Amino acid sequence: MGSLPDIFSTLMQGLKVTLLVLVLSIICSTIIALVAGLSRVSTNRLVTGVTGFYVEIFRGTSLIVQLFWFSYALPGLFNIHLGSDIWVAVLAISLNYGAYMSEIVRGSIQAVPAGQTEASIALNLSKFQRMRHIIIPQAVRMMLPEYGNYLIQILKATSLVSLIGLTDLLYYGNIYRSTHLSDSPTVYLLLLVMYFVIALPLIGFTKKMERVSKKGVALG
Amino acid sequence: MNWSWTVFFETIPLIAKGLWITVGLTFACYLFAAVFGFFWVFMSRIPSKIVRSIFGWIAEFIRSTPPLVQLFFIFYAWPVIPVVGVSLNPFVAAILGLGIHFSTYMSEVYRSGIESVDKGQWEASTALNLSTRQKWTKIILPQAIPPTIPMLGNYLIIMFKEVPLASTIGVVAMLHIANDYGSQYYKFVEPLTVVALFFLLLSYPSAILISKLEKKYNRKFDKKAMTS
Numbered sequence: 001m002g003s004l005p006d007i008f009s010t011l012m013q014g015l016k017v018t019l020l021v022l023v024l025s026i027i028c029s030t031i032i033a034l035v036a037g038l039s040r041v042s043t044n045r046l047v048t049g050v051t052g053f054y055v056e057i058f059r060g061t062s063l064i065v066q067l068f069w070f071s072y073a074l075p076g077l078f079n080i081h082l083g084s085d086i087w088v089a090v091l092a093i094s095l096n097y098g099a100y101m102s103e104i105v106r107g108s109i110q111a112v113p114a115g116q117t118e119a120s121i122a123l124n125l126s127k128f129q130r131m132r133h134i135i136i137p138q139a140v141r142m143m144l145p146e147y148g149n150y151l152i153q154i155l156k157a158t159s160l161v162s163l164i165g166l167t168d169l170l171y172y173g174n175i176y177r178s179t180h181l182s183d184s185p186t187v188y189l190l191l192l193v194m195y196f197v198i199a200l201p202l203i204g205f206t207k208k209m210e211r212v213s214k215k216g217v218a219l220g
Numbered sequence: 221m222n223w224s225w226t227v228f229f230e231t232i233p234l235i236a237k238g239l240w241i242t243v244g245l246t247f248a249c250y251l252f253a254a255v256f257g258f259f260w261v262f263m264s265r266i267p268s269k270i271v272r273s274i275f276g277w278i279a280e281f282i283r284s285t286p287p288l289v290q291l292f293f294i295f296y297a298w299p300v301i302p303v304v305g306v307s308l309n310p311f312v313a314a315i316l317g318l319g320i321h322f323s324t325y326m327s328e329v330y331r332s333g334i335e336s337v338d339k340g341q342w343e344a345s346t347a348l349n350l351s352t353r354q355k356w357t358k359i360i361l362p363q364a365i366p367p368t369i370p371m372l373g374n375y376l377i378i379m380f381k382e383v384p385l386a387s388t389i390g391v392v393a394m395l396h397i398a399n400d401y402g403s404q405y406y407k408f409v410e411p412l413t414v415v416a417l418f419f420l421l422l423s424y425p426s427a428i429l430i431s432k433l434e435k436k437y438n439r440k441f442d443k444k445a446m447t448s
Contacts, residue, residue: 060420060427062381065395069416072408077223152284159286163388170289177296185301188293192285199284 007176007187011194014172021086021158021168022198025093026151032098037105038131051102058099064160067092071164089161097154104146108139141213148206152199159195169194227410231401235414238394243422245314245393246380252319253379254372257326264331283324288385291317295389314386322379329371333364367441370434377423377430384415394418 039051058066070092074080082088112135120130162171173191177184263275282290295313299305308316337360345355387396394415402408 056424057420060424061416062384062395062419064384064387065412065416065419068395068399069409069412072402072412077409156284156286156288159288170286170292173289174292177292182300184297185293188289188297191289192281192293195285195289196281203280203284 004186004190007180007183007190010176011169011172011187011190014167014169015194017086017161017166017168017171018158019198021089021093021161021166022155024086024090025097025154025158028090028094029097029101029150029154032094033101033105036098036102037109040102040106041109055099055102058096059103063092063096063157064163066096067160067164085161085164085166089158089164089166093154093157093160097150097157100153101147101150104143104150105139108142109135111142112138144209145206145213148202148209151202152206155195155199155202224407224410227405227407228414231398231411231414234401235394235397235411235418238392238397239418239422241391241393242380242383245311245386245391246376246383248311248315249318249322249383250376250379252315253322253326253375256319256323257330260324260327261330261334264327279324279327282321287318287321287382288388290321291385291389293317310386310390313389314383314391318379318382318385322375322382325375326372329368329375330364332371333368334360336367337363367437370430370437373426373430373433377426380423380426381419 036051036055039047040055042048067089071085071088074082074088074091082091116134116138117130120134125134158168159170162168162174169191173187177187180187260275260279264272266272266275291314294317295308295310298313299307341359341363342355345359350359384393384395387393387399390396392400398411398415399408401411
């Protein structure tokens, strides 16, 4: 029987990888979501077509399948070596959630009332100024609560990286379980609690953003 | 390792066999989640504030922790727990694990439906002296659930894409077959591509169907709101 501090210190070895994958995936998926979301409201048919294709492919297949696919296809099929499997994981998670989040970006931009666009045209703002000063600031506050929800989804997705051999929280949990079978309830409960503790700030962020996005907005 | 079309075409019938298991498992998990979702709704309506907040946090806990870890807990840890522990076969473990995880999402959908029912409907049922049971089954739920059908359909597609997690505890569905084939012949990319294509083939048309349904429902329920 291992003791609780024993299990805890074993699991803590994986915290760094989990957090690293989480932070890198959040950064990359946010960038992808903004670029893809803006591309989908573009007037250029080619740009909307290509990004539409990307979004549907990644939303239509499963993340776990994509993760395996990238980890075998990048070195095997395309001869691309990213140096570390961390980058394979980050790439798969970011492309997947970037596709999902680009839909919020697109939806929020389209939800800004048409009168705002018309007014900025009337005020002789350039297309860039219109986006930068009028549309995006209003769209962002609509995006934030959903964005927070996706951050929690990304955290949950990081648990998959142990399947391609990364040494994250779950990896150390499984290692510990394989040698201390009778401790497995403690191991997995502790793991769930650790994930929940990481999720707490994200939950708080989401709740806060839900309030912020409702504040000072005329409804209807 | 290069792309081989022979392997690609060879694995299609193999993986197609797993497709039905994936689809079947999806429906089983979904049914469980749909029924169990009402449990959370019920718990969130108990008069005691302490009980409500305890169950609220339990649901939040389940919702924001990884389903994979929950699956491992049910499959590996549950049998070890004294007295209550039982060994589950991978299918049952997957239905329980994914079902409970997604029930917390389903309950949110139900809740939004229930909250959207006009306050007057509640008052009218009280005024008509309906029992609690009659109020829920005859007045509230028939109005609360239909507008959420597109959202419920979306969750079916989301769950379909989460079901391959079950391959990690040994459910032999599409992903498991692909990985088995891969480790046998050291050809992973082709079978995994086939799996991805099957997912796309099913989920993309369903997503289009759901969004059509959504538009139809929006019109239908908006009209109702306007005339009332």
